[in-house]
Amino acid sequence: MPGMHGVVLVTGMPGAGKSTVTRLVAERLPRSARLGGDEVNQLIVNGFVWALGEPADEAARQVELLHRNLCALANNFVDAGFTPLIDAMIPSRAKLDFFLDLLSPRQLLFIVLTPGIEVCRHRNEIRDPAERFDFDGYDALEADMHREFGDTGWWFDTSALTPTQTADRIIAEAHHRARVS
Numbered sequence: 200m201p202g203m204h205g206v207v208l209v210t211g212m213p214g215a216g217k218s219t220v221t222r223l224v225a226e227r228l229p230r231s232a233r234l235g236g237d238e239v240n241q242l243i244v245n246g247f248v249w250a251l252g253e254p255a256d257e258a259a260r261q262v263e264l265l266h267r268n269l270c271a272l273a274n275n276f277v278d279a280g281f282t283p284l285i286d287a288m289i290p291s292r293a294k295l296d297f298f299l300d301l302l303s304p305r306q307l308l309f310i311v312l313t314p315g316i317e318v319c320r321h322r323n324e325i326r327d328p329a330e331r332f333d334f335d336g337y338d339a340l341e342a343d344m345h346r347e348f349g350d351t352g353w354w355f356d357t358s359a360l361t362p363t364q365t366a367d368r369i370i371a372e373a374h375h376r377a378r379v380s
């Protein structure tokens with residue numbers, strides 16, 4: 200399958216569509232794996248602190264642990280001939296650099312889903328209640344991501360697209376739009 204070699208890292212604000220789109224892309228590829236940040240965090244039985252939780256230093260250590268685990272899994276899958284699709288919130292350039300470092304020398308395709316704040320809020324409201332994530336930091340997070348990433352990766356506005364259209368475009372275009380290594 201042309202265009203989907205290496206690791207695909209899909210990020211975006213809560214409700215942007217990461218989970219839906221990584222699932223659909225993975226379903227369309229012949230050898231694929233979906234690595235969800237939420238699911239990997241759920242491997243922790245006791246002692247979990249989420250990314251914005253307290254104490255903040257433990258939260259930061261667990262975000263780093265999550266990213267190490269995601270990269271380890273992604274490397275194993277790529278080396279076995281699969282295309283891994285990572286669904287994770289990457290809020291800063293330093294965290295993207297951490298992925299680049301741990302995934303090196305493998306190719307990384309970095310996609311930022313950017314349907315906009317209102318669409319993220321709306322998509323969050325319409326999704327499965329078990330998946331819903333009530334979040335009030337959209338304005339600050341959007342500004343942070345623009346400042347941190349500039350035009351690194353593929354900033355993909357999916358506000359006018361269905362999930363299927365989004366997945367089809369990622370398969371067709373990610374290789375030339377999203378390469379960061």
Ligand SMILES: Nc1ncnc2c1ncn2[C@@H]1O[C@H](COP(=O)(O)OS(=O)(=O)O)[C@@H](OP(=O)(O)O)[C@H]1O
Pocket residue numbers: 211212213214217235236237238240249250251265286287288289290330331332336340
């Ligand atoms: N820094 C920061 N700022 C704002 N929101 C954040 C941040 N880190 C994680 N999240 C959101 O928290 C939800 C749970 O994330 P997880 O810790 O499971 O990991 S991951 O971000 O999905 O990799 C998950 O919500 P959804 O995107 O709706 O799945 C993340 O996007």
Ligand SMILES: Nc1ncnc2c1ncn2[C@@H]1O[C@H](COP(=O)(O)OP(=O)(O)O)[C@@H](O)[C@H]1O
Pocket residue numbers: 211212213214215216217218219220286322323325326327330357358360361362363365
């Ligand atoms: N173009 C699109 N891409 C992704 N999701 C979409 C799109 N249009 C509508 N949706 C809906 O928006 C919601 C996105 O939720 P989800 O994939 O869990 O987001 P995230 O993982 O980024 O928090 C889902 O209910 C999905 O069906």
